[in-house]
Each structure stands twice: as structure tokens, then as C-alpha cells.
Amino acid sequence: xxxxxxxxxxxxxxxxxxxxxxxxxxxxxxxxxxxxxxxxxxxxxxxxxxxxxxxxxxxxxxxxxxxxxxxxxxxxxxxxxxxxxxxxxxxxxxxxxxxxxxxxxxxxxxxxxxxxxxxxxxxxxxxxxxxxxxxxxxxxxxxxxxxxxxxxxxxxxxxxxxxxxxxxxxxxxxxxxxxxxxxxxxxxxxxxxxxxxxxxxxxxxxxxxxxxxxxxxxxxxxxxxxxxxxxxxxxxxxxxxxxxxxxxxxxxxxxxxxxxxxxxxxxxxxxxxxxxxxxxxxxxxxxxxxxxxxxxxxxxxxxxxxxxxxxxxxxxxxxxxxxxxxxxxxxxxxxxxxxxxxxxxxxxxxxxxxxxxxxxxxxxxxxxxxxxxxxxxxxxxxxxxxxxxxxxxxxxxxxxxxxxxxxxxxxxxxxxxxxxxxxxxxxxxxxxxxxxxxxxxxxxxxxxxxxxxxxxxxxxxxxxxxxxxxxxxxxxxxxxxxxxxxxxxxxxxxxxxxxxxxxxxxxxxxxxxx
Numbered sequence: 486x487x488x489x490x491x492x493x494x495x496x497x498x499x500x501x502x503x504x505x506x507x508x509x510x511x512x513x514x515x516x517x518x519x520x521x522x523x524x525x526x527x528x529x530x531x532x533x534x535x536x537x538x539x540x541x542x543x544x545x546x547x548x549x550x551x552x553x554x555x556x557x558x559x560x561x562x563x564x565x566x567x568x569x570x571x572x573x574x575x576x577x578x579x580x581x582x583x584x585x586x587x588x589x590x591x592x593x594x595x596x597x598x599x600x601x602x603x604x605x606x607x608x609x610x611x612x613x614x615x616x617x618x619x620x621x622x623x624x625x626x627x628x629x630x631x632x633x634x635x636x637x638x639x640x641x642x643x644x645x646x647x648x649x650x651x652x653x654x655x656x657x658x659x660x661x662x663x664x665x666x667x668x669x670x671x672x673x674x675x676x677x678x679x680x681x682x683x684x685x686x687x688x689x690x691x692x693x694x695x696x697x698x699x700x701x702x703x704x705x706x707x708x709x710x711x712x713x714x715x716x717x718x719x720x721x722x723x724x725x726x727x728x729x730x731x732x733x734x735x736x737x738x739x740x741x742x743x744x745x746x747x748x749x750x751x752x753x754x755x756x757x758x759x760x761x762x763x764x765x766x767x768x769x770x771x772x773x774x775x776x777x778x779x780x781x782x783x784x785x786x787x788x789x790x791x792x793x794x795x796x797x798x799x800x801x802x803x804x805x806x807x808x809x810x811x812x813x814x815x816x817x818x819x820x821x822x823x824x825x826x827x828x829x830x831x832x833x834x835x836x837x838x839x840x841x842x843x844x845x846x847x848x849x850x851x852x853x854x855x856x857x858x859x860x861x862x863x864x865x866x867x868x869x870x871x872x873x874x875x876x877x878x879x880x881x882x883x884x885x886x887x888x889x890x891x892x893x894x895x896x897x898x899x900x901x902x903x904x905x906x907x908x909x910x911x912x913x914x915x916x917x918x919x920x921x922x923x924x925x926x927x928x929x930x931x932x933x934x935x936x937x938x939x940x941x942x943x944x945x946x947x948x949x950x951x952x953x954x955x956x957x958x959x960x961x962x963x964x965x966x967x968x969x970x971x972x973x974x975x976x977x978x979x980x981x982x983x984x985x986x987x988x989x990x991x992x993x994x995x996x997x998x999x
Contacts, residue, residue, distance in 0.1 A: 487804060490807075493811070494628075502649070505650050505654040508654030511657045512657055518853060520738070524744075525660060526748060529664060531753065531754065531758075533661075533664050534752055534753070535663075536821075537735060540818070540821045541619075541620055544794065544817050548797075549787070549791045551768060552771045552793045555700065555702050557719075564723040566757070566761050567727050569753060572730060573754075575899065576731045579902045579987040581745075582989075585741065586741060587835050587836050588608075588894060589605040589609075589836040592605055594987075595980075602841060604913055605836065606833060609734040612889055613734060613735060618870050619883050621871035622640070623818060625639040628642065641872075643818065651830060655827065660742065666813075670817060671762065674767070678766045681797070681801070718949060718950060721949055721952060721955075722884065722953065729888065729890045731891070734831075740752070774796065774797040778797055830860040830863055888951070888956050891953060891956075892919035893919030897916055906969075908967075908971065910971040914968075915963050915964025915967060916964075919964075926947055926955060930952055933945075
């Protein structure tokens with residue numbers, strides 16, 4: 486075991502536990518536990534959103550994908566960044582005005598029913614758990630590689646840590662762990678990028694020249710088509726990346742942690758600048774990895790290049806710099822997983838336990854206790870799933886979560902907020918069709934059915950690795966047909982007051998009754 490690596494990991498763990506201890510003293514009510522009592526500033530929340538969004542797939546995966554596949558790897562980053570424009574212009578402010586703790590609150594502001602709330606909660610749970618599993622698997626592999634600890638122990642360490650953060654610290658601890666992660670990530674990767682550029686006398690042409698010499702792609706490195714030969718596959722992937730963010734529960738519940746819509750806008754603008762800066766840095770790191778480490782060494786340890794950033798750090802600064810970058814990767818995984826746990830916890834304890842099981846009649850103390858127990862069991866379940874899937878390639882679950890979010894949550898959110906003729910039946914059919922088609926395409930696609938190393942050794946029924954181009958229109962179509970074929974005049978009649986609340990925050994129904 487490398488002592489330098491161990492010291493960096495212990496430093497990160499101790500710092501995050503101190504944050505959790507402080508946050509636990511602030512989380513005495515459900516309002517504090519779920520949304521940090523809306524006390525974050527826009528800048529703080531923007532940093533937390535960036536920390537929540539930049540996952541291990543973004544940090545380790547995109548750097549490696551750029552190094553291995555050239556231009557196509559950077560397309561991932563473009564899709565991730567553009568997605569925030571959808572959230573900023575169409576989703577953010579109405580969600581903040583309509584909701585309190587969860588997406589179920591937002592939809593039930595127009596269609597109040599236990600059935601609607603339950604379906605929204607199930608969707609949030611599925612997305613959160615699907616996203617959590619690859620993060621935990623990546624964490625286990627990373628710690629096993631760097632600290633020489635076996636995979637099971639590595640996953641258990643991460644599982645225990647994320648559970649402690651959420652159970653004791655709630656949204657306060659989760660937010661500040663994400664903020665610290667963002668500061669470390671930007672500072673560490675920016676430093677690494679500066680070192681890379683300095684090796685080439687701050688000349689981008691010199692760097693690109695070495696890239697073409699170090700990569701087997703040669704002069705084709707900056708041309709598309711190395712990751713996906715099928716243009717439909719590329720289009721489908723980016724459709725999911727651009728639209729999926731607007732339906733991710735763990736991102737959208739962060740819109741409740743600030744006090745007003747001005748801070749919501751500031752949150753998203755801050756997050757967009759941070760994410761944009763990070764992906765430009767990731768581009769430099771990807772180029773630096775193939776130029777300085779070499780293509781053969783990158784693929785020798787991992788054919789997907791996921792260790793490109795740590796290997797680049799080792800070649801530039803030895804064990805110390807590699808330990809620092811590895812610790813940042815560790816913090817990245819912990820922060821994202823904690824955000825997913827709080828999202829799943831809110832969906833179950835607030836929507837299912839409080840509203841459906843208890844019908845809204847239970848004490849504050851019992852609600853907080855239920856939230857903590859829910860966080861514990863979700864952390865346990867996710868850890869067990871990650872342990873059970875250790876020998877399977879689960880990286881596709883990251884793209885799947887974007888497809889599920891874009892085909893289920895997004896159509897329901899957009900139609901609920903902006904379409905007068907939309908109704909509860911359309912919302913339910915939209916959620917069910919989006920979830921069902923997404924999961925069906927997963928099981929019928931090459932990730933599961935594959936003659937060359939798939940879960941099932943048969944030829945895939947659907948050849949697309951990223952079936953968003955089918956699933957997302959299916960979700961929108963299901964919501965549209967459900968609404969058109971079951972028109973409800975009461976739903977349309979109440980739209981004006983609902984739309985006024987969504988756009989201004991004024992609840993006309995409450996004003997009239999008061």
C-alpha cells in the first residue's frame with residue numbers, strides 16, 4: 486500500500502466527516518434535512534450543483550474518452566454542458582416556485598393525488614439507484630487500484646461514508662461536501678492542465694503535434710467517427726445527454742435549497758460556468774494524457790482509458806500529484822453518490838411515507854426519523870447491488886439514467902408546466918411509457934444482449950447502445966396521447982391559476998380562499 490495515497494484519502498475522509506459533524510447540528514427538522522432550509526446562496530448552490538453533476542464518468546471517463554477516441558470524446562462534454570440551458574430557460578424557476586422538497590410536489594401542485602405522487606417517487610428512486618451503482622463500482626475499482634484494498638472492502642468504505650453523510654448531515658452535509666469537491670476538482674485539474682501546457686512551452690500546436698504522434702489515430706484524431714460509426718447512435722446519445730439533465734431528480738431538488746428565483750438563476754449560471762471551465766480543462770488533460778503517457782500504456786491498464794487522469798498526474802508529478810488527483814476522483818464519487826442518496830431518500834420518505842402512507846398526519850420528529858432510516862436503507866441497498874454487480878460492466882447505467890430521465894420526468898414536467906390541455910392521465914401514461922420503453926430497450930439492446938461479452942449471449946434485438954432517440958419520443962408520445970384521449974375539463978380549467986403560480990409564485994387559489 487502506498488502511504489502517500491493513503492494519507493490523501495484519510496485527509497479527505499476526515500475533512501468530510503468534520504463537515505458532517507457540523508451539518509448534523511444544523512439538521513434538526515425535515516426542512517433542514519431535505520433542502521438545507523433554503524439557506525444556500527446562489528453561488529454556493531451553483532458550486533454544489535456542479536459538484537453533484539460532475540461525476541466519476543465526467544472526470545475520469547471524459548478525459549479517457551478524449552485520449553482514446555479523440556474528437557468524439559469531447560462531444561460528451563458538449564452535451565453535458567448544453568443540457569443546462571434547457572434547465573435554465575424552461576424548468577428551473579417553475580420547479581422552484583411549485584415544489585417544496587421533491588418533483589412529486591411540483592407535479593402534484595397541479596394534479597394532487599396519491600397515485601401521481603407515488604409514480605413520481607418510483608421514477609426518482611429508479612433513476613437515483615441506477616446512477617448510484619456505476620458510481621460505487623467505479624469507486625471500488627479506483628480504491629482497489631490505488632490502495633491495494635479488495636473490491637468489496639472498497640465499496641463498503643464508500644457505502645458507509647455516503648450513508649453517514651446523508652443520515653447525520655442531510656442536505657447541509659451533502660451540499661458542503663459537493664462544494665469542497667468542486668473547489669478541489671477545479672484547482673487540481675487546473676494545476677494539472679497548466680503543467681501539461683508548460684511541458685509544450687504553452688504552445689497548443691506543439692501539444693496537438695505530439696498528440697498526432699502518440700495516438701494511433703494520427704491526423705484523424707480531431708475528426709469524428711472513432712467512438713460511434715453510426716451517426717444515429719451519436720444523435721441518440723446527445724439527445725439523451727442534452728434533455729436528460731432536466732429530468733434528473735438529484736439535480737432538480739437542488740433548486741429548492743435557495744430562497745428565491747434570483748438565487749436559482751445565479752445557481753445555474755454559476756454551475757454552467759464551472760462545468761464549462763471543467764470540460765475545457767478535461768480537453769487539455771485528455772490531449773496531455775495521450776501525448777505524455779502514450780496510447781499503449783493508457784489502454785494497457787484500462788481499455789476505456791478511465792485511469793488517464795491519474796496516470797497523467799503520475800507522469801508529471803510522481804506519487805504525490807497522482808495521490809492528489811486520485812483523492813479528487815474519490816471526493817467526486819463520494820459527493821455525487823451522497824447527492825443521489827438524498828434524492829432517493831426524499832422521494833421515499835417525503836412522497837411515499839409522509840404523503841401516501843401517513844396521509845400527511847405525523848409529527849416532525851417521526852418524519853425526520855423516517856428520513857434518516859430511509860437514507861440508511863437506500864445506502865445499504867445500493868452498496869449491496871454494487872457488490873453483486875462487481876463482475877459486470879455497468880458503465881452503461883450512467884447513460885441509461887439520462888435516457889430514463891429524459892423520457893419520463895421531462896415530458897411530464899414540461900407538459901404539466903406549459904400545456905393547458907394536459908391532465909393527470911397524461912402525466913401517468915407519460916411516466917409509465919417513458920420508464921417502460923427505456924428499460925425494455927435496455928434489456929433488448931447490446932449492453933445486455935451481446936454475443937461478445939454481454940449479460941446474455943445472443944444477438945441484440947435493438948442494435949442501438951444509446952436508444953434515447955426511440956425512448957424519449959415514446960415518453961412524450963405517451964404523455965400526449967394519454968392527455969388527448971382522456972380530456973378532463975377540470976384540469977384545463979384550473980390551469981390558469983396554476984400557470985400564474987408557476988411563473989410568478991402567486992397562488993391565486995390560496996389568495997381567494999384566504
